Amino acid sequence: MTLTELRYIVTLAQEQHFGHAAERCHVSQPTLSVGVKKLEEELGVMIFERSKTAVRVTPIGQRIVAQAQKVLEEASAIRELASAGKNQLAAPLKVGAIYTIGPYLFPHLVPQLHRVAPQMPLYIEENFTSVLRDKLRNGELDAIIIALPFSEADVLTRPLYDEPFSLLMPADHPWALRDSVSLDELDDDKLLLLGEGHCFRDQILEACPTLRKNEEHSRHTTIESTSLETIRHMVASGIGMTVLPLSATDDRYYSTDLLVTRPFRTPAPFRTVAIAWRASFPRPKAIELLCDSIRLCSVRPAGKPD
Numbered sequence: 001m002t003l004t005e006l007r008y009i010v011t012l013a014q015e016q017h018f019g020h021a022a023e024r025c026h027v028s029q030p031t032l033s034v035g036v037k038k039l040e041e042e043l044g045v046m047i048f049e050r051s052k053t054a055v056r057v058t059p060i061g062q063r064i065v066a067q068a069q070k071v072l073e074e075a076s077a078i079r080e081l082a083s084a085g086k087n088q089l090a091a092p093l094k095v096g097a098i099y100t101i102g103p104y105l106f107p108h109l110v111p112q113l114h115r116v117a118p119q120m121p122l123y124i125e126e127n128f129t130s131v132l133r134d135k136l137r138n139g140e141l142d143a144i145i146i147a148l149p150f151s152e153a154d155v156l157t158r159p160l161y162d163e164p165f166s167l168l169m170p171a172d173h174p175w176a177l178r179d180s181v182s183l184d185e186l187d188d189d190k191l192l193l194l195g196e197g198h199c200f201r202d203q204i205l206e207a208c209p210t211l212r213k214n215e216e217h218s219r220h221t222t223i224e225s226t227s228l229e230t231i232r233h234m235v236a237s238g239i240g241m242t243v244l245p246l247s248a249t250d251d252r253y254y255s256t257d258l259l260v261t262r263p264f265r266t267p268a269p270f271r272t273v274a275i276a277w278r279a280s281f282p283r284p285k286a287i288e289l290l291c292d293s294i295r296l297c298s299v300r301p302a303g304k305p306d
Contacts, residue, residue, distance in 0.1 A: 003075055005039040006068040009047055013065040014138055016055045052262075069281060072138060077282030087119075088283040093290065094123040096135060097145040100200040100228055101273060102126040105145065105248035108297035117289055128197050136276060143277040143287060145294070147199050150276055154259050157276045160294050163208070164270040166249050166261045168232065169241040173260075180265045183208050190240030192231045200271070204243050207269035235259060245271065 012032070022032040040047050047061035057065060080091060090205040097105060106124060113122065121241040125132070125141065132144040133152055150157055167181050175181055186208050225231045231242045236254045250260045275294065277287050 001042060002040060003072065003154075006071055008035045009039060009065055010060075010072060010138075010200065011063070012036060012055065013047065013057050016057075018055065025102050028083050038139045066084065069139065072232065073278070073280050073282070074290060076139075077280075080282055088285040089117040089289065091117040091283075092121050092123055093283075093286050094125075094140070094142045095290070096125040096127060096132040096141045096143070096218050098147065098199060099126050099127055100145070100194070100198065100245060101145050102246070103229070104245070105294065105297060109293055112297055113290070114291045116293065117286075120286060120289075129199050130197075136278065140281070143275055143290060144279060145275055147203065148272040150274060152276065153280050156279050157274050158291060159272050159274045160291060161190050162270050163245050163247060164263070164268050165243050166263050167203070167241060168249065168259060168261050169242050170235060170238050171257055171260050172238075172240065175262065176260045178262060180263050182265050184270065186243075192225060192234055192240050192242040193226070194231070195226060200245065203269070203271050208243075232259070237292050243269075 006022070008025060011024050012018065015021040018033055022029040023033060027035075036048065036239070043064070045060050045063055045064070046058050049056045049058050078263050080243065102124070103126070106122075110122060119286075125135070129133075129146050129150070132141065132146065133150075134256075135141040136144050136155065137152065145160075148157075148159060167175070168188075169175060194202060225234065226243060227246050232244075232248075232251070232253070234240065235242055236259050244261070251259055260290065273294075275291055281287065
């Protein structure tokens with residue numbers, strides 16, 4: 001049994017395709033196939049179920065692959081300690097964030113981290129929580145920034161800050177004359193929300209009783225979009241209003257004679273932003289520094305100078 005063979009089965013389990021797995025491992029497909037078969041023969045069990053159209057992990061194979069992933073992480077920890085001279089801040093850090101956090105946090109986080117850890121550049125990915133969860137578990141990402149609730153086996157989670165929501169509307173809307181807006185007044189008439197799959201959409205529906213009731217009875221005319229910035233442009237054009245996290249409320253595109261934001265009355269809705277990382281991740285100092293840097297940048301409206 002070798003680390004190379006363990007890497008083969010972990011990659012094949014992720015890709016479920018011999019050709020794609022071989023490409024990721026930078027070997028030929030026959031080489032990978034022989035390595036996988038050799039390990040199966042040594043262990044005396046079938047790790048993969050093969051057919052002409054698919055490759056599936058067997059039940060015992062799932063347990064073996066999970067253990068192989070842990071072994072590879074421990075081996076990687078040894079290499080990182082040696083190559084970095086035990087300096088946990090001297091290698092790239094792979095960080096993911098959900099779509100409604102990344103665009104507003106990273107412009108502040110990147111320069112902050114560069115000041116305190118110039119030898120730790122960031123590899124950044126924005127995606128849905130479900131995708132980030134899988135990539136964290138598979139080792140493709142080192143840490144992810146998400147909104148609670150979040151739970152995953154063998155993953156540590158730490159709350160970072162609470163972020164209130166605000167209402168964005170055209171400047172000529174009657175509510176623009178108010179100092180604040182009540183959640184109970186919101187309905188789904190031309191309310192713009194992110195599409196399904198975005199946890200921020202679910203948090204808005206959970207916070208707004210009227211919206212949630214209409215959602216449950218499928219009587220909603222809510223307009224959906226793929227990003228908060230696209231929604232901002234539609235609100236500016238006069239098609240409706242939307243709810244934004246505080247970090248997204250500052251506007252770099254439109255003046256206050258076109259768009260305005262108003263806070264919600266107490267109790268105002270909010271989300272708790274958190275960081276998650278594998279318990280076995282070998283660079284705890286990097287995680288600590290990342291947490292501290294995020295807190296320094298937290299809930300700062302986009303576009304504001306550091």
